[in-house]
Amino acid sequence: MAATIGSALRWWADTKGDQRALIVEDEALTYRELQDWSSRVARRIADAGIAPGERVGVLGPNSLVWPVLALGVLKAGAVLVPLNPRLKPAELRKVLDDSGAVLTIAPVEFAGQIERTLELGQPFEARFFEEFAVLRAGGRDDFRIDTERDDPVALLFTSGSTGLSKGVVCTNRTLLDIVFEATLTEEGLRPGSTALLLLPLVFTPGVVWGLVMAVVLGNTLVIEKELRPERAVALIGEHQVNTLFGVPLVFEAIARTPAFAETDVSSLRTAIVGGAAVSPALLETWADKGVALRQIYGMTEAGGVATATVRAEAFTHPGTCGSGSIFTELKVIRPDGSDAEPGEEGEIVLRGPGVTPGYWNDPQSTAQALRDGWLHSGDLGTRDESGRVKFVDRMKDLIITGGINISPVEIERVIGELDGVDEVAVIAAADERFGETPAAIVTAGGGLDAAAVVAHCDRLVADYKVPRYVVIRSEPLPRLPNGKLSKTAIRDEYRDVTTRFEKVR
Template sequence: MTATIGKALDWWARTKPDTTAVVFSESEISYRALRDWSSRIARTLVEAKGVKPGDRVGLLGPNSLEWPVAAHGVLKSGGILVPLNSRYRPAELRKIADDAGISVVIVAPGFEQLAEDTAAIGESFTVVPYADLAALREGGADDFRVDRDPDEPAAIQFTSGSTGLSKGVILTNRTLMSIVFENTLTEEGFRPGTTTLLVLPLAFTPGLVYGLLITGVLGGTLVVEPELNPSNAVKLLEKHSVQAIFGVPLIFEAISRAPEFEDADLSSLKTAIVGGAAVPVPLLKRWAGKGVLLRQIYGMTEAGGVATATLREEALEFPDRCGTGSIFTDVKVFDDKGEVAAPGEEGELVVRGPSVTPGYWNDPDSTAQALRDGWLHSGDLGVADEEGRIKFVDRLKDLIISGGINISPVELEIAIGEIPGVQEVAVIAANDDRFGETPAAIVTASPEVDEKKIVEHCEKVLADFKVPRYVVIRQDPLPRLPSGKIAKTMIRDEYKDVDTRFARVR
């Protein structure tokens, strides 16, 4: 019998059946109920929907009680779980559906039309509404499970790539279990029975891996919020004696500004990890004043989410560092010769360890580029000190990270380039007080194109967080390199203060 998520769920259902597995708003579900309900979903997917081992099954919807149950059901059916961002538009979902070869999509209420519109512009897939899942909630004990080889894909997490569009990061049972194992071996890590608060989407890597899977394998309780509500988050931290929370700096900043924060008892909180953007020192100190040391991390979906995190005792002493790696995971800085850089020398951050993905789904070229000589090449720029503490410096890639969410400039450039009259476009990152970064589009276009037309088009084809908040229309051609490529570096330099020189368009 392989070490699988489903086997762990079955264990907790037998040994502590009445322990709460998931809390969502005023609803909750025990481990026994979670096992039985997800098993009935798995059985239905196999017997009624034709899901075979290795088939890709999408899950489309915001945070809910049904989402984690459905996710477990997909995994137990032998299918490969493909979480889908419910904020995407049909064209964006179509790209993922095609890349993954999705045959079935489980859809939350209110998103049926989005699923139908996506299916209508490409290869069709079977739509399973949440109503079908609700009908399976009641019933007798059920432990239906299709176990697969631990090195076969269990999930595909799509993430934006530096050269354009999303790439499917493969997560196997072995890599997922390695993440769980490595995160339980230190004092700062997760523990069996840990209660975790999740205010991020379950469909994102932190929600799926650190929320649903780690908490579930360890027999803990996952408290899921529909969305970030700072005051409610503080109340939940106290009410459930939450021991673990994670997110981008924006989340910790918002919670710390809630009126309830000052008098809250946060003594139960043992694991608090923050990443995705630079963490201001005042924010670290504000949480430290409550007895909570925020541990800054460096990671990526390809490395299981977290490759390295600051040790608790060094969190305030080294506020711009993110640790030296993990017990089994190495994080190094390579120079341009592919050798370990000297302390203080900037270079590319590379990762090696059991939590690293075996590759990208159906994309051997990207896999070969990222995984070389046993190392995952991040495309990020970093530096290490004499003790090996890593500091993230900048991205070698062009990704825009807005509130911890990756946005691919090329995807926006393609969308804007479709507008009649647009001659060329470059999308860069603009400073944003709330989200850290936000997209800015620099456009050369004919007179009939204005900022409103560009924004309206983007709103039709892109998720709202991708729509540029700054649009600069110019008559002069964009600068180019001798190769003919647009000179992004020159454009970034010219518009480095775009947020102060130009008005926001949305």
């Protein structure tokens, strides 16, 4: 089938091969260079015996070779599994087991982490970036194994309220439909634009709204290895960046730089912000520079962005996130499935072309999330008389820190393994920088302190999951009549945890 990300890359390489496709730390790849290099990568993956449909993990921080490898996996007909480099071996093992990955590609400095991951379970083949980096040199190459419209091409893993990782299936159809819908309105993305990516490539904003969007539309994607606010401001001016997306802390950090006041950032036609509450002050700061920050509501299962405020309402309706899109519909429903009245709280459900067909090898979770043609978000919201959606709270027990989902259950399980821990509840604590951060409330006997909890978590989970607040108590945690911990009562008791207790890290 021709309608794939690989076929789009081939077209732009043939029609405007000299245009810059990727710029990473000031090193650029043209579309012709990206096409040839990723084709050689695809050929190497296929020659290694990776069959179409088999899963391939790509592990590592933002770099020039990461997107080349990702495109090479797709062009080999395999299924891309982006792997967060901040995960510890046990966490990586879970994702690799869930996906059934047969090959993992990582920078050589991750060799120790790969070895420890291999020791924890079934074998998989491991190769390193350096083997594929040397393939940059060579002649013209258009190697590609085509996949079908509804074939899975990527699995994006997201935390669920159960603490179990779930692989969100992306097909050729869903990814290309997301791009198509994003271009249809006057405020939409446009071919020939330049986007700046300050977030990790491994998450939905990086894979879908960064790499896929750029390659399909023939755009230029400027990728930074990390957020450096002063440099970000300079890049917006230097490259006349048209698109920037991120969590509020990204826009706040940029706005705080002295260079922000002096730099013309009006080239930004599309500035998308989400993942945490956006303050009116932040909206006003960017509006004063001629940029309307458009708030979004979305989830990985819906391609990352399900709705965004229209530019004209970005400042006049700061608490809302739009009313859907041309093909994506949202509504708010009661527990019995009937539509909620305007202003009445209910669950946000949605349907549209970017919605996943399901979770990888998880029919139970798929059936729970996709019901009667609608994706059930597990989030509470309201709609006003004009249909604008306002996010209220999560029905699912998740913590969102810097736009990344964290399952409290996962951290509770890790802390529960410590000797002396009787019971534990992990809740969200407000954080000025990240929006939310984990707080662990632990009932334990004598001898256990916060430092031991932090050290234990630090060995087993990614750093952003390690609690920044740890409360050790001797009395039992409140429970419901059915014997389960009462998260509502615990949150209420520790709603002021950030002022009553010191940060432990």
